[in-house]
Amino acid sequence: MQHKTLKLSALAVLVAGATGANAAVYRVVEVVPSTETQNAxxxxxxxxxxxxxxxxxxxxxxGQGITASNVNEANPEDSDNCFKGINCNVNNYSVFGESRFGSDGINYRDEVPFILDNLQRINDVRRLENYCNSYLGPNTCQDWARTQFYGQGYDTNSLSNRIGFGGLVREYEAWTDNYFSNATAVVENLDQDNQADELNTLVEVSTFADDESTYSASSALGQIVDSEKHKTTNSVINGKGAVDLSEDGSGELTEYILGISSGAYFTDGSRNARQFNKRGFVNLVSSGNPEDKFALAPVEGDKLTETAGQSLAWDAVEYNGQLLVVGSASYDRSNFSDSDNKVPDDYNSGDPVFSDSAFRNCPTSFTEGLDSFYGTKECQLSVFANDGVFWSLKDGSSGNVAAKLLAENNLNTLDPDENDRSFQASARAIELVNNQPVVVGYTTDRYDNDYYAMRASVWELTGDINGETPPFTRKLIPGLELERSSDRVLTYTLATDINANNIVVGVAKNFRAENRSYAERMFVYDNNTGDNAQYLDSSKSNLFFTGSNGYPAAINNNNQIVGRLDAESVNQVNGRFRRQRGFTYIMEPIPGSNTLNEEEKAYFLDDLTNGGQYSDEANKYRIFEATGINDAGVISATAYKCEDGYDDFSKESFCQGGEPDVERIVAVKLIPIDENAEVAPKIEPRPTAESSVERQGASLGMLALGFLGLLGFRRRK
Incomplete structure (x- = not known):
């Protein structure tokens, strides 16, 4: 449970009182894989x-996130605070996430491609390119789409060579050509009982999906392909923590890890198939007990959905002696008749070929038996309607855990006009506000009896969490309407996080280009007042320029936000992808000082790591995405790393002159520097290269250019 007293951010206090000393505000600590994990x-x-x-x-x-810091409810001033050097043991804060070899094709964390696709049609290289042209806009969309589909490093001269790493085409070809894992869940090991050879390193996490016995359709699927040398599941971690699940509330903590895994592939000797595309998982371990691995099942009811449907686990809290996990899950089948949209087309030599009629018969094949369903390649493309759900795990839980709907859904599964779009919703974060769980994410709304669209929403508890009926009431966040005077202005809206002060953050995607960008605009919503959401724009900071793309990944209980943000304002529509960097935004006013402008409350994290004794080490990194922040002020992030340091300290510096293949992607922690240190912290922005215009500089390096295809505008909680 987090302390709920709203207070001035420690960072705001620190920078407001900064002296002329030369020192960074954060130091960068890379979290490296253990030798065993790297080798494996x-x-x-x-x-x-x-x-x-x-x-x-x-x-x-x-780095996808960071574990919570210690909060002293009785004496909040004794809570962990790294800015003030109070109880700050950085080795107690664990980074979690995943490793990857190449592009994911379709984001492992999205219910449907790129959030907006409730038609569920973005499934081949042409549709990926159409999405890029229509919603992103650069003149490199063909290469972006091919990277997503054929993998990073694909052969530009012969697409059929399949030399790319990752890529959506690998899933489509798995039926005959097998499949190999692209993403592996990892977590920073903090076990002080010497359970691993190396502490404070990233170690691999296995899930239920790696165990053949956990699949309900295993007899129809055949024999699992996975072995020590061959892994077919893609897994990512979204949360990690510790809760008291004991029946007597004794205080004995159970550790949990939650996230998303694909199903493993099985073979019957002639083909390779998997039971489902994505499933949420939870691993629980208490002191002295073996680890329990749970599959988070879809909503019970429709047998096809229960067996082949998907689920995604996003976040969790302890509530009334149980672990409440929230996310999304399939509750009904989608439209199998709409094969023109749902079935990929083959556009290039060697691309997989699918049959529209076989896809339309998949529900019928399921009723005839699992052997028929999983013996048909097209049924691997099965699509479903998904809603916001929760799973409850208590002491003594076992086996698969069925999802429960958060709230009643009064819309049809399929859009009544065309029957092609399906209802989609997701719970992305949960927090205890005044000891009651509040959930945020997105839901489907119907506009003008004309179209289904996704809108940011809040779910509040109004019933019995253990009752038979959905216990939450859902409301749409005001001020983010998709239309203005019947004119479409937003494509979708999504709430990404909430803190214990009932402050919600999220994004709203522009329907039309603004300042040569289909901007993903960030917003803040105060759920206490219910007033309209407020955009983070130039009135808050000049970093939030008109048309800038941003993503607020997390907000802590000091109202400090972290995420990613455009670091330049070059034309993206008919231009190129903009370079993005990790940022932080402090919501509270900063008292006047000689050092900072009172209105300047947003910072690129690279500017907060520059200067002082850690400056040379920090110059090895450029932080392109911040993903989590705890109340002690420790930030999780992902960065480009140049082993020998970037050529200079500027924002636009290259790694060894821009040579290819010299940068790596690494997980990092940003550790606040104690304000009582011998050299007091001070914000010292990185210089801008003389040949560049501020916020319009050159791209960082060759990896920064190529990685935009791999990143694929990832959406993260």
Whole structure:
């Protein structure tokens, strides 16, 4: 449980009182994989077509979040505070996320592609390119789409060579060509009982999906492909913590890890198939007990949905002696008749070929028996309607845990006008506000009896969490309407996080270009007042320029936000992808000082790591995405790393003159520097290269250019 007293951010206090000393505000600490984990991932089998010598070089590690800091409810001033050097043991805060070799094709964390696609049609290279042209806009959309589909490093001269790393085409070809894992869940090991050879390193996490016995359709699927050298599941972690699940409330803590895994592939000797595309998971372990691994099942009711449907676990809190996990889950089948949209087309030589009629018969095949369903390649493309759900895990929980709807859904599963769009909703974050759980995410709304669209929403508890009926009431966040005077202005809106002060953050995607960008605008919503959401724009900071793209990944209980933000204002529509960097925004006013402008409350994190004794070390990193922040002020992030340091300290600096293949992607922590340190912290912005215009500089390096295809505008809680 987090302390709920609204207070001035420690960072705001620190920077407001900063002296002329030369020191950074944060130091950068890389979280490296353990030797065992690095070797295990590197040594696994991968596709024969790729250059095996590139595996280790291409392996990147991504920090998705950071565990909570200690909060002293009785005496809040004794709570962990790294800015003030109070109880700040940075080795107690664990980074979690995943490793990747290449592009994911469709984001492992999205219910449907890129949030907006409730038609569920973005499934081949042409539709990926159409999405890019229509909603992103640069003149490099063909390369972006091919990178997503054929993998990073694909052969530009012969698409059928399949030398790319990752890529959506690998899933489509798994039926005949097998499949190899692209993403592996990892977590920073903080176990002080010497359970691992190396502490404070990233270690691999296994899930229920790696165990053949956990699949309900295993007899129809055949024998699991996975072995020590061959892994077929893609897994990512979204949360980690510790809760008291004991029946007597004794205080004995159970550790949990939650996230999302794909199903493993099975073979019957002639084909490879998997039971489902995505499933949420929870791993629980208490002192002295073996680890329990739970599959988070879809909503019970429709047998096809229960068996082949998907689920995604996003966040959790302890409430009334149980772990409440929130996310999304399939509750009904989508439209199998709409094969023109749902079935990928083959546009290039060697692309997989699918049958529209076979796809339309998949529900019928399921009723005839699992052997028929999982014996048909097209049924691997099955699509579903998804809603916001929760799972409840208590002491003594076992087996698969069925999802429960958060709230009543009064819309049809399919859009009544066309029957092609399906209802989609997701719970992305949960927090205890005044000891009651509040959930945020997005839901489907119907506009003008004409179209289904996704809108940011809040779910508040109004019933019995253990009752038979959905216990939450859902409301749409005001001030984010998709239309203005019947004119479409927003494509979708999404709430990404909430803190114990009932402050919600999220994004709203512009329907039309603004300042040569289809901007993803950030907003803040005070759920206490119910007033309209407020955009983070130039009235808050000049970093939030008109048309800038941003993503607020997390907000802590000091109302400090972290995420990613455009670091330049070059034309994106008919231009190129903009370079993005991790940022932080302090919501409270900063008292006047000689050092900072009172209105300047947003900062690129690279500017907060510059200067002082850690400056040379920090110059090895450029932070492109901040993903989590706890109340002690420790930030999780993902960065580009130049092993010998970037060529200079400027924002636009290259790594060794821009040579390819010299940057890596690494997970990092940003540790606040104690204001009582011998040299007091001070914000010292990185210089801008003389040949560049501020916020319109050159791209960072070759990896920064190529990685935009791999990133694919990832959406993260």
């Amino acid at each position: 991932i590197d040594s696994r089998d991968y596709y024969n077509e790729v250059d095996k010598s590139e595996l280790s070089r291409r392996l990147g590690f991504y």
